[in-house]
Amino acid sequence: MIQIAIMGFGTVGTGVAKVVSENARQIERKLGEPLQVKTILVRHFKDGPYRQLMTDDFTRIEEDDGIRVVVEAIGGVDAAYTYTRRALLAGKHVVTANKQLVAERGCELLELARKKNVSYLFEASVGGGIPVLHPLTQCMAANRIDEVYGILNGTTNYILTRMVRTGAFFSDALREAQAKGYAEADPSADIHGIDAGRKICILADLAFGSQVDPAAVPMEGISKLSLRDVKIAQRAGYRIKLLGRAVRMPGGGRTAYVAPHLIPEENPIASVEDVYNAVMVRGNATGDVMFYGRGAGELPTASACVADVMECLQASPRRDEISWSSDTSGFEDPQELRTRYYFRIEGSLTDAAMAFGQVEVLSEDGETAFLTDPISGRDAARQSGFLNVLACMRVLA
């Protein structure tokens, strides 16, 4: 009998208890013995089948030598950080889906785990139930990773899908997402690209092996996106998606950012719809590899946590692949990245040509929409300085 604790009993915590119970047979077959939730840390006691296991006293977990793995499902940084540290210091493996904590303090917590000879795993923090971090760090370990990009937030992808399919305005699509439970009452972390931003930081940390400071990563959401651009892009064979993107730069540096992009419809990521997520990883040997599935939800996320619990227990004493250096140097402003740009301006084609020389015209009808040749973000801003810009987005090559 292997005993674990769950800290926090919201969506993810409840899901972990459910998966441990519902898939007990599969889990026992693989571990060789049953897995049991022994203690659940909560702030407020709730009635139900798990009432007996609940405590509001963290030392009941910290001081219990019977508990080998702790699932941190508290969320945020403050209490989650404190208890994760103390659990690692107490020699327990810790597993989490907490992207904010991993993006901000992951490097330090991994280092602490290494010193205490235990694991700190967080597959569920990116892509929910979609395996991404393990494949990236293990199965693609013989590659130099040159780029990672993806649809990392289901809420915004749902909103964009509704805008494309039904011609809904952003605000209406957001209300629909909230009514369906896909968007939270306060959806700002999703629609402003912050949730996707934390995930691309974690992907960049693992892909390039050095810490990316979330504060240095520009995060742009979809709140300013106009239905007009969605339609123009679609007619020209593109889809607009909110991408988190991390790129190895030609000079050896690296960059990361979140922003809406025009994506050619032949790219499989262009067809990723509704609340689905997808992550594309470009390795110098494998080429492009894509991971696709539901990026959130109680059971998918929880099942990834439980798989990490099993991984902690099977890897004795711990696995070393998941780590990165705390060195944040070498991070470049994504404005240095050269891509084609989409512009919609109030003005004529002559204005566009005066600013950018030759452009590919997508639409000209009172307003003018066009694609530039590949240029840096800096040049895109400088050259469009005298134009009346209504919309500006990068085009994924």
Added chain:
Amino acid sequence: MIQIAIMGFGTVGTGVAKVVSENARQIERKLGEPLQVKTILVRHFKDGPYRQLMTDDFTRIEEDDGIRVVVEAIGGVDAAYTYTRRALLAGKHVVTANKQLVAERGCELLELARKKNVSYLFEASVGGGIPVLHPLTQCMAANRIDEVYGILNGTTNYILTRMVRTGAFFSDALREAQAKGYAEADPSADIHGIDAGRKICILADLAFGSQVDPAAVPMEGISKLSLRDVKIAQRAGYRIKLLGRAVRMPGGGRTAYVAPHLIPEENPIASVEDVYNAVMVRGNATGDVMFYGRGAGELPTASACVADVMECLQASPRRDEISWSSDTSGFEDPQELRTRYYFRIEGSLTDAAMAFGQVEVLSEDGETAFLTDPISGRDAARQSGFLNVLACMRVLA
């Protein structure tokens, strides 16, 4: 310095040497020391940069205690099986991309590896450079896997893509694939579904935990596929793809087979084109998860082998997740599986209705093409007995 040997120096073996050399820096950073190819087993010596390392004497590998991992890139069963056994018996980890050997003798070789406390890993045997087997067995370990299906053969997918896009006949598309180097001079293992069949056996072994005997798995290829069906399917919103499919049956049994299917165009696997592969895994907690990328090729396949080499070295002494029971009982004839069926018959709608009752008509123009309600393969065969059947395929739900 960690030393490995390569057995066989064709496409995969050469690729492994290339990846070890080209990505030496990435590999050393992760392993903590350099990786070196020490010995290469060949039948015929070839000139080139690796000439010094070549031998035609297997005992030079078997008896060399400096060699910790052997990459088997011989292919087929005979010599590959013998040398793999002897390498495992000599206490060396073995890594391979050899799907035939794994499908036929994998269970036995895994058991031998377990006894000798070493690893036998074969991520590259399914999907080339696409991570599939590790994610399935590790990251989805907390799931009950209910179904796995995929486009497992790039050659046939390329041919189908050409038929759809350009309206080419099967034979012309095959010649084009051969001219481009995507199909071998003798393409029979590809076009008759045997290559995909070996891969779906391995996926079924790992997904359901019990041996699937390749001889029990019906394998149908695309050689009989008509352009007419491709066009009818497409107009009705379907794509035709050759799928390997493994399903957990309602009664607890399992089945597997390879056959062309009609796939609704909304399913992301319907848009997988050219030589790309994709594998969809359905877990009871994660839902559908898809893995996509180039399923073959020298460097992708080789990089998966090298990642497995690294995995052998990092997991001390070995990892246990990748294994299955030798019990072949519980395998059911895929004819028991209930799906909708596509039929094209020489005859009228009345004939169709007399055979199947209500059907969904796709085309009626001299011939009649239609979809049935979900029925077993047995019933599909029985009820169509008196019809003049020109084409018959399952529809993926």
